[in-house]
Amino acid sequence: MAIIEIHLPKSVAKALRLPANNPERQQIRVLKKLLRKARFTEFGQYYRFDEILLCKNPAKKFKMNVPTFNYSSIYKQWWHKTLDGVPDVCWPGKIKYYALSSGTSEAASKYIPITNDLLAGNKMVMIKQLLTLRNYENIPYSSISKGWLTLGGSTDLQKNLGYYAGDLSGITTKKMPLWFQPFYKPGKKIAKERDWNKKLEEIVEKAPEWDIGFVVGVPAWIQMCMEMVIKKYNLNNIHEMWPNLAFFVHGGVSFEPYKKGFEKLLGKPITYIETYLASEGFIAYQDRQNAKGMRLVTNEHIFLEFVPFNDSNFDSNGDMVENPETFMVHEVEEGKEYALLISTNAGTWRYLIGDTIKFVDKSRCEIIITGRTKHFLSLVGEHLSVDNMNKAIQLTSEQLNICIPEFTVAGIPYNNFFAHHWYIACDEQIDPQLLKQHIDENLKILNDDYAVERKSALKEVFVDVLSEQQFLDFMQLKGKLGGQHKFPRVLKGNMLKDWEEYLHQQPAHSK
Known part of the structure; x- marks a missing residue:
């Protein structure tokens, strides 16, 4: 029996009906629902959720009362208590499940709280996504x-x-x-x-x-x-x-x-459907044939805020400033890059998830993921995003008719200036110099800042061709093989040192 033909209970069917297409109203409703449920928690009492709920503009008051958090700050101030079994800290009840999420960062595993409410919200979004399969012709x-x-x-x-x-x-x-x-x-x-x-x-x-x-x-x-x-x-x-x-x-x-x-x-041919299911919640999914991006989930269990990803809100290391400028979903602009703050029914409040996104169709709330706040290269102002890197690799693989299953890049000093060092996984015979030329030229077309800096302080591009197995072996060495683990697109700090040490122990590789 096809899933589309399953007869759902009336209560579930009613819940699945999308409200009138007003993302602002949907998001205010979600915020109020979250605040009401958590108002008697330690977090809700400390930041006066009752006071926020009484305001005519709860979203504005929410931003005034509650600071922004990254993992380190919210864990240090709040979440660490839940690991000791303390109930009603950021969400009602005890936290019985945690998603281990080191992502592609250098940090040890992060313990992201998972509640039954969050799982129920995720499940409802999954069902909605299943129902959108009717929108696909093939x-x-x-x-x-x-x-x-x-x-x-x-x-x-x-x-x-x-x-x-x-x-x-x-x-x-x-x-x-x-x-x-x-x-x-x-x-x-x-x-x-x-x-x-x-x-x-x-x-x-x-x-x-x-x-x-x-x-x-x-x-x-x-x-x-x-x-x-x-x-x-x-x-x-x-x-x-x-x-x-x-x-x-x-x-x-x-x-x-x-x-x-x-x-x-x-x-x-098969159909490809993109989803944005993070450890912190189900954020967006592609809901129709040939969509430009993924549609944000604005009416279920996540309140979203958008921080312009620029020098005013983030430092050179990708760390967010203390009081960043934030916008709601109806206030954003197409084509601009934003970092994502989320508040969820797992006690995640104004939390910097670490991803950067761009609206490609504001009327439909459709986004694409462009990278990570920490995973970008801007040694000298080239502002190279992961989205730029992905597209450059895709174009290069098509131009040279080769398969590139993995890659990563690091920014390095070079003759008193700087260079980019690419590591490419390719099990086919390919000239690294040819790879370098294509990647470099594609990036110049994709990114004007990169093109300018290649004539200035970004003096050189290096390319090493490795086997896919070498990437997999390194991930296994780091305990990140399989599941939701991804190879970092940009290497910095200790991860770069570990990678270089690992390669020095390998057989000579092409340059």
């Missing part, structure tokens, strides 16, 4: 009733005193509703496996038993899984194993650099 209903292969973190969560911790994907899968389970692959037993390599091997063994209609996960790991299936069973493409595979729901990183290599594994 997705047959039959594919939705097939198996769903999801590559995520282990459901065997770390047990601590009073709480469990693991990847959000593992927590979500562990608490999945009964109606989801018949469709879900690889199934409970394999999903529980912590060893990522063993998990992939078990999936490959089971592959012939499944009829997969769509796959969900980070592009690099889905691609690797499909490559292993094709190799194991001596196939020409993945559709020889799963003929009903119709679409790929992806997120976590830009799909653009992976697309060319990914499509070499297919026997026929």
